[in-house]
Structure formats: structure tokens, C-alpha cells
Amino acid sequence: MAEEAVTDAPELAAGDGVRRRDFINIAAVSVAGVGGLSTLVPLISQMSPSADVLAQSSTEVDISAIETGQAIKAVFRSQPVFIRNLTPAEITEANEVAVASLRDPQTLAERTLKSKENWLITMAVCTHLGCVPLGAGEGESRGEFGGYFCPCHGSHYDTAARIRKGPAPLNLEVPDYEFVSDTVVKIG
Amino acid sequence: MSFPWANEYKPSHPFMQWMDDRLPLPRLVYNSVGAGYPVPRNLNYWWNFGFMALVCLIIQIVTGIILAMHFAANDTVAFDSVEHIMRDVNWGWLMRYVHANGAAAFFVVVYVHIFRGFYYGSYKAPREMVWLLGVVLFLLMMATAFMGYVLPWGQMSFWAAKVITGLFSAIPMVGEPLQQWLLGGFAPGNATLNRFFSLHYLLPFVIVGVVVLHIWALHIPGSSNPTGVPVKSESDTVPFFPYFIAKDGWTVGAFLFFLAAVTFYAPNMLGHPDNYIPANPMSTPAHIVPDWYFWPFYAILRAFTTDFFFIPAKLMGVLAMFGSILIWFLLPWLDKSPVRSASYRPLYRKFFYVLLVAMAVLFYCGGAPAEEPYVVISQIAAAYYFAHFLIILPIVSAIERPDPLPYSITEAVLGEDESAALSPAE
Ligand code: HEM
Ligand code: FES
Numbered sequence: 001m002a003e004e005a006v007t008d009a010p011e012l013a014a015g016d017g018v019r020r021r022d023f024i025n026i027a028a029v030s031v032a033g034v035g036g037l038s039t040l041v042p043l044i045s046q047m048s049p050s051a052d053v054l055a056q057s058s059t060e061v062d063i064s065a066i067e068t069g070q071a072i073k074a075v076f077r078s079q080p081v082f083i084r085n086l087t088p089a090e091i092t093e094a095n096e097v098a099v100a101s102l103r104d105p106q107t108l109a110e111r112t113l114k115s116k117e118n119w120l121i122t123m124a125v126c127t128h129l130g131c132v133p134l135g136a137g138e139g140e141s142r143g144e145f146g147g148y149f150c151p152c153h154g155s156h157y158d159t160a161a162r163i164r165k166g167p168a169p170l171n172l173e174v175p176d177y178e179f180v181s182d183t184v185v186k187i188g
Numbered sequence: 189m190s191f192p193w194a195n196e197y198k199p200s201h202p203f204m205q206w207m208d209d210r211l212p213l214p215r216l217v218y219n220s221v222g223a224g225y226p227v228p229r230n231l232n233y234w235w236n237f238g239f240m241a242l243v244c245l246i247i248q249i250v251t252g253i254i255l256a257m258h259f260a261a262n263d264t265v266a267f268d269s270v271e272h273i274m275r276d277v278n279w280g281w282l283m284r285y286v287h288a289n290g291a292a293a294f295f296v297v298v299y300v301h302i303f304r305g306f307y308y309g310s311y312k313a314p315r316e317m318v319w320l321l322g323v324v325l326f327l328l329m330m331a332t333a334f335m336g337y338v339l340p341w342g343q344m345s346f347w348a349a350k351v352i353t354g355l356f357s358a359i360p361m362v363g364e365p366l367q368q369w370l371l372g373g374f375a376p377g378n379a380t381l382n383r384f385f386s387l388h389y390l391l392p393f394v395i396v397g398v399v400v401l402h403i404w405a406l407h408i409p410g411s412s413n414p415t416g417v418p419v420k421s422e423s424d425t426v427p428f429f430p431y432f433i434a435k436d437g438w439t440v441g442a443f444l445f446f447l448a449a450v451t452f453y454a455p456n457m458l459g460h461p462d463n464y465i466p467a468n469p470m471s472t473p474a475h476i477v478p479d480w481y482f483w484p485f486y487a488i489l490r491a492f493t494t495d496f497f498f499i500p501a502k503l504m505g506v507l508a509m510f511g512s513i514l515i516w517f518l519l520p521w522l523d524k525s526p527v528r529s530a531s532y533r534p535l536y537r538k539f540f541y542v543l544l545v546a547m548a549v550l551f552y553c554g555g556a557p558a559e560e561p562y563v564v565i566s567q568i569a570a571a572y573y574f575a576h577f578l579i580i581l582p583i584v585s586a587i588e589r590p591d592p593l594p595y596s597i598t599e600a601v602l603g604e605d606e607s608a609a610l611s612p613a614e
Contacts, residue, residue, distance in 0.1 A: 044369075047383065053373045073470060079375050080470045103495070128502055129354030131347065131472040152351065152476050153559035155491050156387075167493050169358075169500040 056188030060180065063119070071136040074176060075122055076187045080124035082136050082148070083185070086159065091158045093146065094160035108160040109175050121177050121185065122161045126150040128168035131171060133157065148172065190410065193422040195223045220407060226425035227432050228413035230601050234308070235411065239302040239436040240443050244294035245399065247447075251287040252336075259339065261385035263378040268467045285455040286447070291333055292458050293447050295481035298326065307540055309528030310412050316520040317405040321398055323516045328395050330482070335388040337479060341381060344460045346467035347476050349376040349384070355489075358506040375469055392553040415600045416528030417593055424597035476556055483554030484547050487566040488512050488573070490558050508570065512519050515577050522577055525585035527593065535588040539580050546572045 061074045063083055071084035071157040086094075088128035094108040099165040112120055124132050128150065134140040135148035135157075143149030145164045150157075155166030197218040199205045208215055218224045258277050259267040273280035302322070305311055311319035334352055337346045353370045357363040372379025410419060419425055426432075450457060458480060462473040478486055492505035499507075523536075530537040546569045553566040594600035 022190070047372055048369050049371075049373045050379065053379065075470065076375065077374050078469055129351040129357075131351065131476065132470065151474055152347075152472065152558065153561070154493070165493075167490070167501045167505055169502045 058186055060184055060186045062184055064183035068118070073132075073136050074187065076123075080132050081175065081187060082120070082122050082124045082161070082172070084120040084122075084136070084161075086118045086120055090159035094158060094162075097158065097160075097162075103163050103169065104172055106160075108163060110161075111160055111171070113179070114178075116179065117140065119185070120159075120161060121187070122172035122174050125173070126152065126155055126168055127154055127163065127170040127172065128155050128166070133172070190219065190224070190279065190407070191226050191419065191422070191425065193425075194219070194226050195427060197222075197224055219426055220403070221433070223427040225407070225410075225428040226419075227411055227428050228419055228424060228597055229426045229431075230413050230415065230597050231411065231432070232414050233439065234300070234304040234414075235418075236439040237297050237304060237434055240297045241294065241301055242399065243440050243443070244290060244297055245392065247290045248294060249396075250430045251283050251290060252389070252392065254283045255287055256385075260341070261382050263341060263381050263467070265481065266339065266381055270340045273516060282451070284560075285451045287484060288459065289416060289447060289450050289455060291336065292479070292481065293450075294329070294442070297443070298329065299481070302326065303544070306543070307530045307537075308412060308414060309416060309523065309525070309530065311520045311525070312528050314409045315406065315412060318402060319403060319520060320517060321402040323513070325395060325398050325402060327513065327518075328391055328398065332388060333397065333481070334390070335384040338376075338381065338384045339388065340463060341467045342463035343465045343467060343473050344463040344476065346376055346469065347472055348478060349380055352478075353380075355506050355509070358500070358503040360503070374466075381611075395507070412528060413597060414529060414531060415526075415594055415597060416532070417595075417597055417600065420596045421598070477555055478602040480551075480555060483552075484550040485509050485512055485554070487550040487554035487562075488570045489567040490563065491570040493563060508574075512570075512573060515574070518575070523581045523585050525588060525590070527590040532591040532593055533588060534591060536581075536584050539576060539584060542589075543573070543576045546576070548586070551607065 059074060059076045059081075061072075061083060063072075063085075066072055066085045068085050068089045069090075073080055074081045074083055091108065099105045099107055101172065108117065108120075111122075112118075112171060124136065126133050129149050129152065133150040133153035133155070135142040135144075135147035139152070141149045143165075145156050145158035147157040147159045147161050149155070150166070150168065153167050155168035156164050157168075158164050160171075163169070175187050177185055180186050197208070197215045199208050199214070204214060207213070255273065258269065258273045258280060260266055270284070272282050275281075277283075305319060305322070334348065349371070353367050353376070357367040357369060359366060368374060370380075371377070372383060393482045413419075460473075460477075465473075477483070486509070489505045489509040492501045492508060495501050496504045525533060525536065527533055530540050549569040550566060550573065552570065553562045556562040
């Protein structure tokens with residue numbers, strides 16, 4: 001009787017040639033493996049930005065008080081945004097640059113809205129490692145190219161907030177925005 | 189493990205005998221840090237720093253658990269809860285200052301411990317695994333220290349979190365989402381603070397686990413020694429207890445003296461005043477630098493300012509910074525000289541000191557602003573740093589003619605005199 005119970009010889013397996021024990025083994029390990037791996041999804045994704053963080057608010061900013069040549073810092077998604085009213089000289093300077101020579105080639109027109117070329121609105125987040133560059137406040141360094149300067153590791157941005165020198169790889173990011181009226185801009 | 193002449197554990201008390209038959213924990217202690225563990229008799233003071241590192245780890249865990257009893261990991265109150273610890277909690281200021289300065293002291297000790305390894309070739313066979321686990325410990329320490337630094341949620345905390353997680357954004361394709369995943373948001377916030385606290389509490393215990401492996405791996409061949417000549421006979425060793433316990437004890441005392449001096453008389457010497465300003469996402473402090481123990485690596489990060497072929501400068505800097513530590517993993521295979529100790533390697537010894545100078549230069553530049561001439565200087569020093577490991581070490585170990593080694597540790601200590609060899613204890 002015992003002999004019968006422990007028999008596991010291949011010749012006794014079902015006609016298709018698959019041993020019963022192998023089948024159970026593979027099936028069990030696969031189910032456990034897929035199950036184990038799928039528990040990783042919640043374990044990992046819990047760390048991503050949560051719903052309240054993602055519920056992105058848009059920000060409306062009154063820009064009527066920003067004189068030509070001035071800039072302010074606004075807040076969008078708990079990060080600072082630069083809103084700058086460019087001078088004609090700054091616009092000319094930005095347009096004179098050979099675009100192909102830039103690290104992140106973009107024209108000023110591509111970075112502003114049509115017929116609002118003097119309003120340069122960018123994230124105030126250095127594309128290197130995320131510091132807030134200087135240049136918006138009165139008397140702050142504006143770097144070698146007259147735009148913004150990030151003191152953390154020395155990135156220089158030009159008057160169109162394009163990266164010109166230093167470790168940052170990209171131009172300051174332009175967020176989505178629209179003009180609600182001539183004096184109010186909605187970011188996001 | 190261990191040598192045939194190691195003292196054997198013989199419990200004398202009936203209870204210890206009873207215990208030994210059921211859970212031989214006292215035997216384990218006796219054989220690993222007691223009279224049952226023979227250690228080379230010629231170890232110099234550079235071998236004391238491993239034990240001091242262990243003491244540092246214990247100090248950090250004890251003070252850390254106490255701080256956690258009073259700290260609140262929430263971005264609206266974290267800063268205030270730290271001030272509450274400093275002003276209101278009984279002895280809270282002491283716990284915080286010891287924890288903060290203890291972390292710095294831990295790094296001083298571990299840097300010495302690592303340079304001991306560089307000089308005496310402690311990473312060579314048969315101790316490669318001890319070394320590899322050591323590098324893992326160093327990486328864990330850096331991660332732990334960084335997350336701890338974020339917890340008080342001052343200006344330096346906030347911007348450290350932003351810049352260091354920003355390192356990951358350099359990775360092509362997945363960088364941005366990865367950074368947001370690490371932060372739990374678009375910028376450091378409450379989610380970041382909470383998870384960093386959770387991990388800052390966890391990692392020290394992971395470190396404890398890896399330290400156990402580190403010492404386990406060390407105890408297979410036993411400690412190396414200043415000559416690098418392996419132990420040959422009983423007269424080359426003395427038992428860990430009482431000899432090295434006593435010696436370790438005295439340097440721990442000296443260490444605690446310095447830690448107390450800094451804690452009581454200059455507790456903010458190594459800190460940044462800006463971290464007493466609450467976190468402000470709208471403005472970056474004028475001069476942001478990490479804590480001093482990251483400076484050499486930070487200088488390497490900043491040394492890359494222009495694109496390198498098709499690799500962006502930013503990614504290059506990040507790769508170089510991580511690479512400058514990860515390269516230590518390869519050390520046992522880059523330095524092929526069969527002679528361990530630099531005391532017998534005239535050429536390697538010179539380059540060892542040049543490496544120290546290069547690292548000191550990087551250290552200095554890492555703490556300086558990102559301006560000329562520091563950028564150019566760090567570029568040169570960083571290039572030398574990598575050349576040391578990838579070019580100089582393999583060449584030196586191939587062409588160098590080492591000095592003659594002593595026959596044994598005993599001979600190195602007592603001279604060749606026959607009668608000087610220790611006779612077995614009476
Ligand atoms: C949490 C941090 C650490 C602790 C608590 C620790 C502890 C110890 C202890 C107690 C010893 C034996 C005593 C001595 O030789 O000094 C030792 C040996 C050693 N450690 Fe560490 N260690 C740590 C980190 C590291 C790091 C970061 C490295 C290298 C990257 C390293 C490499 C070594 C090596 C190679 C030895 C053997 C030395 C020899 O026998 O010549 N350790 N460690
Ligand atoms: S974060 Fe701006 S240069 Fe590094």
C-alpha cells in the first residue's frame with residue numbers, strides 16, 4: 001500500500017507527459033510570484049504625490065503693479081514663479097542670440113505669448129537641482145547674461161531665462177498660463 | 189574562524205553552564221569580543237577607530253530615540269518642536285547637541301577608519317568582504333545623516349532635501365517622476381518630512397545589522413595589522429580581552445572628551461546659522477552647502493559645468509559624485525600588489541599622501557561658493573581623484589618594488605632575537 005502512495009514515476013503520469021508534481025510546483029510558484037509582485041504596486045505607489053497634492057490649484061496674479069524692467073515672485077503648486085516685465089533692450093538682447101548656439105534652443109517668442117512678448121513667466125526653479133535663482137528682487141545678481149543667476153552651483157540664465165552657462169541642462173520652465181484680462185494672469 | 193590557540197570558553201558557574209547548553213550567547217560574546225578572540229599584538233592606534241565607530245553608533249541610537257519622543261514630523265510644527273526640545277524639554281538641548289555633533293564625530297571617526305584601510309591595504313584578500321560591507325555602511329551613514337538633517341525643517345534642511353533629491357532628476361527619462369516619487373510632491377513638503385523621519389529611524393538599525401555582518405566577515409581571517417604579514421603563531425597575538433578592550437576603552441574616553449568639549453563649548457560650530465530660519469520654499473539661502481562630511485563629493489558634483497560629449501553636465505556631475513564613492517567597491521581589484529601595508533610600499537605610500545591632499549582640496553572647494561577659482565581647482569582635483577584609482581593604483585602595483593617584509597609579527601615587534609619570541613604562558 002505504501003508503495004502505491006509514494007509512486008511518482010514519469011511513466012505513471014497522465015498521457016500528456018507532464019509530471020503532476022512539476023505542474024503543481026510551477027503553478028504554485030507562479031501564483032505566489034505574481035501575487036508577491038503585485039503587492040509591490042501599492043507598496044511603491046503610496047510614495048507618489050497624493051491626491052491632495054495633485055489637486056493642482058491654479059493661481060491668479062495681478063500684474064498691474066509690475067513696471068517695465070521689474071519682476072516678482074508668485075506661488076504656483078507651492079513653488080515660486082517669476083513674472084517679469086521685460087524692457088525693450090532685454091527683448092532685443094534675447095532676440096539677437098543665435099538660437100542654434102544655445103544648450104536648450106528656444107526663441108523668446110516660443111517662451112512668451114503672442115503680442116505679450118514683454119511678459120516672461122517662468123518657474124523660479126533652477127533646472128539644475130531646484131534652487132530659486134536670484135534676479136527678481138531689487139539689487140540681486142542677474143548673472144553674466146542679465147537674466148537670472150542661481151548661486152547654488154553657478155547657473156547663468158539670459159534675459160529670456162534660457163540657460164547660458166553653468167551646470168543646469170534646461171531653460172527655466174514656462175508653466176501653462178493665460179491672460180484673464182490685461183492685468184490678471186492665471187497660471188496653471 | 190579564529191586560531192587554534194584561542195582560549196576556550198569554559199563556563200564555571202552552573203547557571204552559565206546551563207545557559208551554554210541552551211543558548212550559547214555568552215560563548216559567542218567570549219569568542220568574538222572576549223578572551224577567546226586572538227588579535228595581532230602589534231595593532232597601532234589606527235585600529236581603534238572601528239570600535240569608536242561602534243560607540244558613535246550607539247550614542248546616535250540612544251540620543252535619537254530620545255529626540256523622537258519629543259519631535260513632531262509635520263511640516264507645520266517640526267521646526268517648533270525642535271525649538272521646544274531646545275528650550276522646554278528637560279535636558280533636551282543636551283540630547284540634540286550630542287546627536288548633531290555626534291553625527292559629525294561619527295564621520296570623523298569613520299573617515300579615519302577608511303583611510304586606515306587605504307594605507308594598510310585592509311581591503312585586500314582575504315578581507316574584501318569586510319571592505320565591501322564597509323562601503324555599504326558608509327553609503328547607509330550618508331543616507332541616514334542626510335535625512336536626519338532634513339528633520340528640523342529649517343532653511344538648510346528644506347534646500348538640502350530639494351537639491352539632493354534633485355540629483356535623481358538628472359537620470360534620463362525617469363528622473364523627474366523619480367524625484368516626485370521620492371518627495372511625494374513637486375517640492376519638499378509634509379509627505380517628504382514624514383517619510384524621511386520614518387527612514388531616519390529605520391536606517392540606523394539596518395546599519396546595526398550590516399555592522400554585525402562586517403564584524404562577522406572580519407572575524408573569519410581576523411584583523412590585519414600594520415605590517416600586513418599574516419598571523420603565524422601564538423606569539424603573534426594577544427587575546428582581545430583584556431588587552432584591546434583596555435586600549436579601545438582609553439581611546440573611547442579620549443573621544444568622549446572631545447565630543448563633550450564641542451557639545452558644551454561650541455555646539456553650533458559645525459552647523460549653519462540659516463538652519464535656525466524656518467523652511468521657506470520661496471527663497472534659497474545665499475550660500476547653500478551640505479554638512480562638511482559631504483564636501484569632497486559635493487565638489488566633484490559641481491566640478492562638471494559643461495556637457496561632456498552627449499552627456500549633459502548635470503548628469504555627468506551626478507554620475508561622478510556617486511562614482512567617486514562606488515569606485516571604492518573596486519579597490520580590492522584595482523590594487524593588485526600582494527603587499528598590504530603601505531609601510532613596505534615606498535611608491536604607493538607617496539601616492540597615498542597625494543590622494544589625501546587631493547581629497548583635502550576637494551573638501552575645501554566643496555565648502556566654498558561655486559565660483560572661480562574653486563571650480564577649476566575642483567576639476568583638477570576630481571580628475572586626479574579618479575586617476576588615482578583607475579590609472580595610478582594599477583600601474584603602481586605592477587611596477588613597484590616593495591621593501592623587504594619582516595618574517596612575522598613577533599619579529600617585527602621584538603626583532604630577530606631567538607630568545608625574544610614569547611614563550612607560551614606559564
Ligand atoms: C558604521 C560604521 C562602521 C563600524 C561601526 C565599523 C566597525 C568596525 C570594527 C569594530 C572593526 C574592527 C576594529 C578595527 O579594525 O578598527 C572594523 C574593521 C574594518 N572596517 Fe569597519 N566599521 C564601519 C565602517 C567601515 C567603513 C565605511 C569601511 C570602509 C569603507 C570599513 C572598513 C573596514 C575594514 C577594511 C576593516 C578591517 C581592518 C583590518 O583588519 O585591517 N568599515 N570595522
Ligand atoms: S540648483 Fe541652480 S545651479 Fe544647481
